[in-house]
Amino acid sequence: MNKTKIVCTIGPATSSEEALRELHAVGMDMARLNGSHADLDWHRGVIARLRKVLPTTPILMDIPGRKIRTVQLKHEPSFREGETIILTTDQSHDGSEKVPVNYANLHRDLAAGNTVLADDGTLKFTVEKVEGQDIHLRAEGDGTLRSRKGINVPFVNLQTAPVTDRDRSMLAFCVENGVDYVGISFVESGAHVEEIKKVIGGASPRVVAKVENRGGLAHVDEIARVSDALMIDRGDLSVETSIEDVVLNQKRVIEVARSHAKPVIVATEMLHTMIEQRFPTKAEVSDITNAVLDGCAATMLSGETAVGSYWRECVALMRSVVDKADAFQHPVAETAAKLEQRSQLPDAVEDAVALLCRQLPISKIVTISVSGFAAERISSRRPRQEIICASNDPRTVRATNLLHGTRGVFVDIPFSKTTTDHIPACLKALFDQKEILPEDLIIVIAVGYPKSGNRMNLIQTHVVSDLADTLGWVG
Structure with a gap:
């Protein structure tokens, strides 16, 4: 299971079934479609092919928006x-x-x-x-x-509407075709994201707010609070601000997003030379490593995989670089001041899970969740253990595959609001699928007897072999 994820833009070079399979084999975790290019019939065809050959791979579609x-x-x-x-x-x-x-x-x-x-x-x-x-x-x-x-046009206040008629048409297309995430350009406020969500009118697709100008930076905290994920588009950001500040802004956005437990995709020119050349520059490799160490959930390839001559080599190299960075990285320590500010139940559960993961030989963390909320919160702490998000919603399964260190697994089990019977049922399903093994020591995070605001209120630790013997899963 990949910890830091790789987002690959699909284009003429990679839109066939064979190419999509190969992209996944060498390291792609999420497929991106750029709504500014090609027509909707082309995108509809690619989405159908992705669902056919890579059914659990999440799809992100960028819509032109204010670009x-x-x-x-x-x-x-x-x-x-x-x-x-x-x-x-x-x-x-x-x-x-x-x-x-x-x-x-x-x-x-x-x-x-x-x-x-x-x-x-x-x-x-x-x-x-x-x-x-x-x-x-x-x-x-x-x-x-x-x-x-x-x-x-930096420093010019454009009079564009936050949501255009074309946005509404593209959002309807995304809903109709089951896209998992939509990327919104030039987001400058939380209200902009909320308006997009009203147009979507449901839980899916989730919203990736692209931070790429001064307004986005100024309001990144409120944007992160209401978005499902952020993307740092460093191309527009460097033009709209200054190229000298791009790396510093990247670090700031990632830090703010993680305080809200939201994943961040870092994009633009990560392996740009490999569009036409077989080998990257050392600066590009350093850039990818730095993004992982900063705490991003995913790195993204654009023209490198859409039209590049060496897309296989490009994805394979990025996979190798991010894996080495993940192996080097240590869990992020929080200051005492930050911990003192954490007073909500999910915050306390995060802290408890982090402590258990440090003091016990935990091998896997299992979150049982319809929406993926628990996986988002635990993933933001970047534990060394892999996170399995068990959900009975296929959209959640795909969407959580973007989160750092997380794999979504579908369980065809009704979730109860009046008992916790679905929790052992989900664990048995994971056992049957060999997602958890007899030798695993697992932490389970779930919600019991859910009411408004009552989330992540249950933590269990289990030796899986003991569970299997006690509940009669084997023999």
Whole structure:
């Protein structure tokens, strides 16, 4: 079982059944689809293939949200420093004279003197003037503006709605097709996440809030509180803030998210050179290791697996690097000040489990949960023992496979609100599936007689062989 998870973006290079199986074999734990690319029929087909060949692998779909991009262009213009490029909100152009963008009000939000960045900040322009729907830009260097590349306008307050009509359409698609997580771009408040959840209208898909600008950083605590997971999109974050602060911001976001027991995905250019080259740079390997030691739940590959020439080698290398970092890492110690602030029942249960794991030769932690709440809380403490989340909800089983050190296991057992009979039944199911073995010493975390706010109120320790003999599981 993998502790730190690997998220692989599926694209033209990896969308076949054979490629999906191979991605999983070499180390993929979650599949990501980028809603900014391809059409919904293509994504629907990939989701169907994933469910067929990798039924327990969670699927994350990023929806465009407030991300500004160039559209698909017939002509991708090249330019020299000092030349003029015209962006436009008029969708009738194809790039040969003007380059359309997907945000209809961009010409209203910009003025002469504003800075415009493109393609993760690799292209820089200055606004010379705005005429009607056309934005005249002076290139600050040589380059080519390509299709579907991100556009950033740092320090400009864009008047985009938190949830667009296109977002609603994409969210409906995600619900209809059973996607496990949706990634929301440029989240700047907890209210934004809550509005997305209202549109979803149920427990699934879960929400991954992408922290990628100043607003997101300023409100990361409230965002983490209401989200199901966070993603650090370092490409946009470096452009919207400063490249010098990216690593420091990464550490801060992970620390805040872990205080709320929320997993964090670290993304952008982790093995970028391997899109076209067989071997990574030492800096890339160091970057992956550092993200794991910071406490992320998952590292993510984008173009490396979507269109890269060496996607197999890329995932295998990342798997090796994160596993070595996990083997090196020690449990994170909490200061006395932090412990004094922990007063809720789940906090106390976490502390008790952590103490038992240190003082006893516990081999596995079993959480029995419909929603996966207990697994989320225990995973945030990053115990050395593997966590098994037993649930009777297939969506929870897939979703908890994102959590650090956690594997979701389906048990076809009704969970009772008036007895605890389902707990030994779940343990027997795990025993029958060989998820727990006679020689294991396990901790079991569950909820008994649940009422509002009554969560994680039961802890048990068992030698599995004693359970098997007592309850007649064998012989």
